[in-house]
Amino acid sequence: DAPARPRRPGLVQPRTLPLGRADLASSNRAVQHFRDWMRHQSYDDYWRAISDEERFDRVQVPVHTWGGWFDIFLQGTINGFAGVRAKGATDKARRETKMTIGPWGHGASQKFGDIDFGASAMRSLFEREIRWYGHYLNGEDNGINREPPVEIFYMGINRWAYHEDWPVPGTRYTPFYLASGGSANSARGDGRLSGEKPAGAPSDTYAYDPNNPAPTTGGNNCCGAPTLAGPRDQRPVEARHDVLVYTSDILRDPVPVAGPVKLRLHASTDGRDTDWMAKLVDVFPTGYAMNVAEGALRARFRRGLDRMELLRPNEVYEFAVDLVGTANVFLPGHRIRVDVTSSNFPQFDRNPNTGEDLGVSERVRVARQTIFHTAEQPSHIVLPIVTLPGPDVASSSSGR
Known part of the structure; x- marks a missing residue:
């Protein structure tokens, strides 16, 4: 057998439960600032002070x-x-x-x-x-x-x-609606993305199992983290049944996007809390799927980081998932895609779906997730469309 890999000092062991004791698994001692962070679950005076x-x-x-x-x-x-x-x-x-x-x-x-x-x-x-x-x-x-x-x-x-500013002056915030025939699971499914209000089946469903989370594949990271960051091919993740994939038709004209990106998700879960993860993806003519923006929302914080409130099981809520921002021109021949799931691990810790205080759960449960896309509950991503920029600006710091 291969020798066991040594534990990396200071690296939180992300599968540890409860998460609030992950410092013991990582460094064999209680780490006070980590304990403080776990104790202050929402944006309170502790966080405001720093x-x-x-x-x-x-x-x-x-x-x-x-x-x-x-x-x-x-x-x-x-x-x-x-x-x-x-x-x-x-x-x-x-x-x-x-x-x-x-x-x-x-x-x-x-x-x-x-x-x-x-x-x-x-x-x-x-x-x-x-x-x-x-x-x-x-x-x-x-x-x-x-x-x-x-x-x-x-x-x-x-x-x-x-x-002249951010967001870019003159931005046209344009909704692209999620739709399907009821089977948007994976890139092999029938998920669609378009500027038209949704038609077809009213919803898509999947099971989120914290013991089998969607693996982090690219995205926003830094500083020695064990996951590969940046633009990476999303097709391995999009092959999973617990990832809903909504893809536009092939573009005839360029679609220049620059600014904040938000997903308005009408969804329900059968528990008191869960996570929603979203990615904006540029699909090349070859099929290569490049992530250009990502976002995460823990459902209990849907009203703000300072307003923690658990869910009522199976009730439909409108969630706003912030994908932060990007600047990307979706070129002719490409397609625009949105991926929706409930995990991105280990970039984000797994939500155990129990509704317990953060970091205290010693168990996990499988969550049944439903994403709605009807005329009354039109899940959609809002893209900041701008004027296509001209030739490179001159800059004395460009090194050219």
């Missing part, structure tokens, strides 16, 4: 956030920019705060995951910092303060573009 987002109105100088579409901190990159723009303490801070987002993980690169985004994708953060501090600390008139506040990379066409 959240930067409670203090945007104290920021008196311009801020530059910098991140990647596949970075685990993408939400913070966007929130930091938007928060100072809206609430900064001075007009200068609000006006000159900037944001750059590339097709990266936690740091700039040309290739990430399966995809080489071209030489222009690579940026030098150091060069950008020198210009930023040169102006704001040394008074150099290098023009960085006059650049548009938002610079983002559009995947699909591999092109940078400047914008």
Whole structure:
């Protein structure tokens, strides 16, 4: 037999139950901050005291956030920019705060995951910092303060573009509706995605078994995590019966998407709590399925992280799953796809479906999930459609 792999110090053992004692499985000791996190289940005074987002109105100088579409901190990159723009303490801070987002993980690169985004994708953060501090600390008139506040990379066409704000001004928030003949299970099913209100069977169902969770395949991660991050082929996950797959017709024209992405899901479960996981996927003519955005919602937090409320079993609720944001041009010949399931493990811990306090359950139960798509309960994803950007913007930090 092969020798047992040594336990990696500090890595939470994700299958440990109850999760609140995973520190003992990971490091053989109680880790106080981990215990504190588990005890403070919702957004309370403990979290408010350490959240930067409670203090945007104290920021008196311009801020530059910098991140990647596949970075685990993408939400913070966007929130930091938007928060100072809206609430900064001075007009200068609000006006000159900037944001750059590339097709990266936690740091700039040309290739990430399966995809080489071209030489222009690579940026030098150091060069950008020198210009930023040169102006704001040394008074150099290098023009960085006059650049548009938002610079983002559009995947699909591999092109940078400047914008005057985030979300992009003039965005058309467009619903794409989930529909099927009642069997959207896996990519072999009959799930459809279109701009038309749903017709056909009223719902799709699947069983979510926490002992057999859908495996993490790409997505937003960083910093030595044991899962592979970035854009990855989703077809192995989409072969599972507990993953609902909704795919558009082949596109005739490009569909440029840039901004926040949200899934409005009408759904029920037979327990007091469960999770909803969603991915926005770009399907290539070859069949390759590239994830471009992902989101997760623990159902008890459907009214907000500070308003925890369990479900009534088998009652239909409308859930808003936040897929954070992206910038991707779905090209002619491609298809737009939405995947819906209830696990993404070990990127996210498994919901045991018991409704117990977080981290205390010593058991799991199989949940029966139903996704509705009728005229009265039209589950849909809202895509932020923008004008197709032109040639690459000029940027002295691009390295070109």
